[in-house]
Amino acid sequence: MANPSTGSGRATTEPEQLALVPSTAPARKQAAKPAKPAQAPAPGLPVARVVVDSGLAHLDRPFDYLVPEQLSIGVVPGCRVKVRFAGRLVDGFVVERVERSDHAGRLAFLAKVVSSEPVLAPEVLVLARAVADRYAGALGDVLRLAVPPRHARAEKAARSRVDDPPPVGSVEGWQTYVHGLAFVASLRAGDRPRAWLTAVPGPDPARLVAEAVLATLGSGRGAVVCVPDVRDVARWDAVFTEVLGEGRHVALTAAQQPADRYRSFLAASRGDVQVVLGTRAAAFAPVRELGLVAMWDDGDDMFAEPRAPYPHAREVLLLRASQQETALLVGGYARTAEGQSLIESGWCTELVAERGTRRKAWPRLDVTDGSTAGSAPVRLPHEAFRAIRAAEGSVLVQVPRRGYRDSLSCQTCREPARCPDCQGPMGQPSASSAVTCRWCGRTESPWTCPHCRGHQLRSPVVGALRTAEEFARAFPDREVVTSGGASVLPDLPAGRRLVLATPGAEPHVEGGYDVVILLDTWLMMAREDVRVDEESHRRWFNALALARPGGRAVAVGDALTLQALVRADPAGFAARELAARAETHLPPTARLATVDGPDDVLAALAERDWTPTTEVLGPVPVDQRSPDAGQRLILRAPRREGAALADALAAVAAERSAAKLPGLRIQVDPPTF
Template structure:
């Protein structure tokens, strides 16, 4: 039943009236009377008898005879709910899109015949890459983590792997981070697989289009689904491959309860249905590396010579000139841009104009007089404004030293664009970031473009960039987050991958910190990250759970019995009224810890108390 209450997270038995027997089937939507109200539900299964003692209430209504919940998806949803200490109903809301009657009325179509063999040329640069495709085509289920080389079209490589699975009579689910990626991948999938062999499934689609795509998969009309995290639950029949591009992107983390990560959903699904696995990215996460080091997946990458040949040559500068203080535009960057025989990409860690301001004399941060929040400047002529409360400050004076002059320790891409426009008048300056993100830049003939983009907003350009500049790399490492090094390197590798063949790259930062970029070695970085997680018993080596709730109700949880080796950290304040408790346990006790948390939530739900916010292995903590 569609109820989020943890103490009701179980199936309920109802009698199917005689007039509904012909149409009611497993997976159909129904309405039932529960606690005096009509409640939505889905038929899990039809049985001949029941263990319930007494008279069974009948189904009130069959909403639709269309089966929308496949048995394997129900099993997956139950496993996801247990893994993340959530309820089945919450997971099914993520798995089954809202009904659209007009889409259900659309006539059924026959599935297109398997595609012709598109070859495996996109896999030749990788050691054992062609063998991976051959295994899929033979009906086996290989599992691999692929470190993609620049300019080798990861979408084409994944599409060829999908084609091999389809030719063996099986289906595939492919997840990419956002709709910008979906559009590009959709075109390549159509080219490799042919028309009518895959559908796109994202949360951004209009309800009718999304439900129609869902039904085409559910009815077996197409064997392949391409989409964002919403596609991880798609009811693909005879699943042979689950694939994911750039699994470290935080867009894969579901913001709604029970907060599952799409990568973990796909891995659970592959294990349950004996499907192949392909995690592909330019960088590598500690989670992906743990799959390799455990032996569950194999690592596919180019040899050292190929990596050195394909990745751009990187120069690292600390920004100083002849022993002086660091400068905003170091000589190494200026020279590389000036000598570039083509377009230039500059990655700027912060969006906006002046993302932070401070007193010129005493260097104290400029704060809002109303709420003490940080002040920012959004454009050259805009007054100072508070990032927290929005208060405009026309005449600012430092409360510490009385000076009214300002400096900008953190500069956004808009201010950087002004500086680069003055230094490189022969380039057209383009910015990408914030609310204005570009997918592609198309320069005019004989025009050189200099693109300033925030991390993740870098547009592509035909032929690639002659020079890629990574500005202020120290700023991306300044966040207080256990994943900060992994996330920063993921974004840096993604930016460097946009370089042209024989392109150059310059990074402004600390050379020892950036050695993984210099050596083009994302695997070595992931190995070190995983070793550090092991020392601190953090995911993926351990299990971490956070519980947020009112201050008076979190403290008693410290006395509760969890698992034999659970460590209790905190509580720490979240705001004036709420606290967060952190529970850390070995990976082998992860299921028991989730079950204990779910039991505690059920007890609270039965007592009609407000719910806690429970997260298992959150991406930021």
């Protein structure tokens, strides 16, 4: 019989079952983990109230945590911490430490102190809460706008501070305005005047505001100044340094590098500087002993925050001026309906130049429709052509659109040129490019009109690039440059050139422009927007203000529409605009909110009780040209019910958050809708 262990044959008997013999070697014991020492709460003020960045609308309130004894020294009001929340580690700010909690259950301990730097000032917390309530949002969303992300190296960097008294500045520019000198004197005396400045060309607005800030510094108080974009910050920063002196202010914008932004924020938070100049990001700057909040060109859409809860920097500063009892200065070449409303209510006073001074400061404006002796209008009228020929220096031509030929139609039958695949608009991005669909990118060369079989195209709307080609041919003795889109020119020296710019991208020229041409004004007024009149006039006034003293301007458009420009009367236009808003129950005379979401959800919200006199409009498509863009519900209520409407909208967001339903896009007083 073969051995079954060799596997060379088949066994005829069952092998014996082996017995299990216990091992004589001792079992290896696993090393026991050292027990975590039990945490003990701090002996004094053991409870910390924390604003948790949960992102959940129904949990928009502070939560109590125990302060571990070993972390007690670093836990100060305003510092950043990590806490356990809903099973995960999240960020938060300590808002206060108290002796006991009102919570009946067991409290968790703080997990970590990220930094003991008190970055959330008490007054900024109160302001952020008010902004969240005003815009039906959550406190955590506002704090993300108010406090920049931490940068450890910037936090540890050496500090610098100027302790010398501020210089005594000139107030010469304020003599142009009635009560201007009294306003600056009131700031220097430590008072809290509130003024709306309707500026005229001539005195540099950056220098005017800097002189007001210097007067505020003279009273021992600080200032926050907001301008529309980073180009303005760079230009105003140089003027502020000249007027205030080195090291007395910092620039604060969201476009800065993280370290630079956080360093500027800390300089204000620690009290090393008392003046912050920036974009909308500076509206929450934690300036100590704040005495003045100021803003230039409040109608610029750059002041509208694109992130929830979508606050406008102007409203943030108005709330701040009320809460912290500071002086207020808002200025611009044009005036918004919001500014006119505050002036008419008596909440603030207006600073304006006398009528004769105002008329002399603005350039003389001629309006033409482009026609001559009953002929068809032309794009470059004779008046504009003659004014450019006569100019010795630079000429500014404002063109509403940046592109080349963004809109095309058939030369024969005038039907719009459409793509045969997607029916999108056909355009031509440059002179050497083929005719291309702006939606799907299909190239059509040669193009054939499906209506009349014609092959010639015309452009009813010409962009700045095509206009530059036409002007270069018409004025070969001048340098032609363009500014707009991603290619915005910086300030230019004086010279014999033609500058074609889109609205808002006009470069400053040393000494001012000899002539300003406003082309295609009808095109700016053709946009579908309730603020189109106000926005167009703001851009036109800003362009005209770039002319040199005694300069000339020509506007191509309707004379009746442009009467405010002819009379140099932005205040009169703002009064008429405010009256029109009151008739149609639109902001600022009323509160208006939009809610974007699914059809069925909005249909249910339309039946909901809001405030006693809230009007419910819709739901309607967000974009009439794109049915897939979703639906929008519009709610309109009197100003006295604005707070109640915002509370009701916040309650809707909290209900959906608690039910784990997708959120809705809620905007209160949106800039456009």
